[in-house]
Amino acid sequence: MLETKFSILTKRAGPLDHLLAAAGKIILGKDREIRQALACLLSGGHLLIEDLPGVGKTTLAHALARLLGLNFSRIQFTSDLLPADIVGVSIYDREKAAFRFLPGPIFSELVLADEINRATPKTQSALLEAMEEQQVTVEGETRSLPKPFFVIATQNPAHQIGTFPLPESQLDRFLMRIELGYPDRLAERALLAAGGQRERADQLTAVLEASSIPALQAQAAQVHAAAPLIDYVQALIEASRQSPTFQHGLSPRAGLALLAAARSWAWLDGREMVLPDDVQEVLPAVARHRLRSIQGSGMARGEDIATLIHNVPIP
């Protein structure tokens, strides 16, 4: 970017640049997706990564957990996975003659829910309830989940055999949905040359302490969104509702998610105010999984979102 004396145009050192750089060495050529994942975390939302197997979804989750100093657990979703396998069970302790709760893998700061669409809707909803409420209730007792609590769910594209696609209401629980996609030629070559990215991810050292994350989240939420910018967000939401492209428009929750994500995006850029650019940057990740195309049954395509952006003048 241009070397100028202007604060907004100059690429400034963002507060988490070193973290992004470190993650970028593990997942090669996916800087943008890493940044999106981080913005999602900073906004206090959960992330859905949808792509084919083997493009680095799990590696990304691993790398983020390591770098952020979060304790990490992974749940491999299968069709016979039960809710108790996620939240935990109470077992009878004979010596103490009482039930003892064995917390499930969900009691971690970062949970990787791998192939979430392979589990039955019942199990899916157990996870999604926990995500929404930030707590789980087992046998009448409510237990808080740790803070921060961040779920990265991955899923295979819905047309694969033996999957239970998440309903729209469940998809709405994820702040962002991203696709990793194949790496470009250069990145792929580097990957092939280096090999074994997964092992390197496990060797990463923490850049942050998990306890500092809530403060960072608060900082990101403080980024100023001026009235004209809120006008813009509102215009986008309204346009999505009016547009003949979509079956239905963005919900108020989606609007809040969009603004929160844009704030985090601006904060990651080291800016104190949200610009329309931030909104445009995060809009596809925030909106695509919440919108349903009228043609075909699937979710909105990337081109639909681009059309939406092009139809809304910046106020």
Next chain:
Amino acid sequence: MSTAAAQTLDHRCAPWLFAAALATTLPHAWHQPTWLSFLSGLIFAYANWLWWRNERLPSRWLLIPLVALACVGVMYEFRTLLGRDAGVAMLVLFMSLKLLELRSQRDATVLITLGYFLLLTHYFYSQSIPTGLWLIAAMTIVTAALIRLHGGTASQPLPTLRYAGLLTMQALPFMLVLYVLFPRISGPLWGLPQDAHRASSGLSEQMSPGSFSDLALSSEIALRVHFDGEIPPRDKLYWRGPVMEVFDGRTWRPHAEQKQPPSIEALSPPIHYESTIEAHQQRWLLALDAPVPGLKDFGINHTLTVTTHQALQQRARFALSAVTNYRFNVQEESGVLQRNLALPKNLNPRTVALAQSWQHVETDASATVNRALALFSGDNFAYTLQPPLLGENSIDEFLFQSRRGFCEHYAAAFVVLMRAAGIPARVVGGYQGGERNPVDGFLVIRQSDAHAWAEVWLAGKGWVRVDPTASVSPNRVEGGIALALPDSEPLPALLTVRADWARAIRHRWEAINNAWNQQVLGYNPARQREFLHQLGLANPNWKNLTVLLATLMGLLILALTAWTFYARRRLDPVQHLWHSALKRIAKSKVNCAPWETPLALQRRIEIERPELTSAFAAVVNAYLEARYSANNTDLITLREAIAKLP
């Protein structure tokens, strides 16, 4: 607790407050006692110095004695703390002392409120055009200070002033509507303090040596007259004031009022005119000789002086009529004649002797009159503003020794001569002549036109005007005082200037002032009624005036509101500037799509028009700062950046 009002005052606000204080108090310096102006000036300078050096403000323990001292000073000077002069002096002192106490926002608010109030006080002293213009400017400065006070650091001097000016401009239509339509009442809305009508110079009701020559030094305007037709010849322009019948050896006074109406026999058609008389605190008007009786609003006393019910305390306009050729009281009461023959005993023996010697020679009264006039014209008498002082037998000394005098000397000597010769005579005070302003056609009569002449009663002719000054100096009547007096006399420069351009400027300025007086200051209930009548309001009364006023004000407010909304929606200033920047960019064949963000546009320009890159980067940066940052209202940077675009 920290409310907005208790916040510490921004140091950079102070110059605005100083300017507001100066603008609202400065004109008072001209009529206030010197010590007061000096003290306020000193405090002002001290406050400025403290601000400049960023020193601590003086403590309460210094301010309280200072306030007390100022109060004592005012009390000593005016003998009161109330009333016009003392009250204004207190306000000015408070204003300057407040400058030493500018700590919080609240102090600044107090100062600004005081400033607005002080603006009003200037109208106690002057209602002229320069005063009005000054006060509008001063009001704008006070408003600017108020804007600066609330605008924070972002308000730049010039835009702040411009904004204040805009507010003033927006107030103007309301002012006009209120001025024209607010129901007028005669007289002031509230009672002015006792001393509000002091110190206006003009003709007084008494005449003693020196009273007219003092007036002659003043070029102030006494009255302005607009004739319906031609202005009568100059030697007919005698403006009659008080008639003085009683003489005590030094001073001439009018006789106590009598109810006997005068009888006027007109020998020429009446002349109608409208006269605007400056306030002179007297109960008579100046009317062209001789006023026609039967005027509606005022009376005419037995000496043909037009009288009013109340002393004339402000400039007023009267429609009057006059006949220049007349016979006045051919049948006069013997009591009046006797009164006009009386002379103080044992005074001026030589004058009395001279007159009595004429009485024996001349049988005809007119011949005696002519003899006296011949005395003045022949015998080395001089017309001067600087006569020598006269002793007890003032007439004797004047006639036989000094022979130098002003109109009052000649009139007095003439009347004494006549009375001693057995002819009823009296002194008439007033003005003579006047100057026609070629700009608006008004006849302007100044204090320097003040004049005294005589009136004698001749059997069969009644009271006849005789002007002995005309015998000494015919120029006085035909050309005015400046021509009559030698160049060495100390007349005001204004009267003696003979350069045409200076005269033209003076005429124009006086015509403007006259229009202001007539149209603006003279807008009284009658004029309002007349004006509204012309507007088609058949019966203007309180009720329908109020309705009209409310409707017009409502419409004005509506129009302003609509305009504001329109301007806000259409021309958000930042957006307006951004669009003008885009227009300039479009000239270089770069068009911005409505959805394209400024940064995206900037990136595109870097590729498509590299030569524009740095200039446009400045614009984008300033625009984004102004539009999207938390507390930035800085339009200047954006405007400057746009100006640098090709």
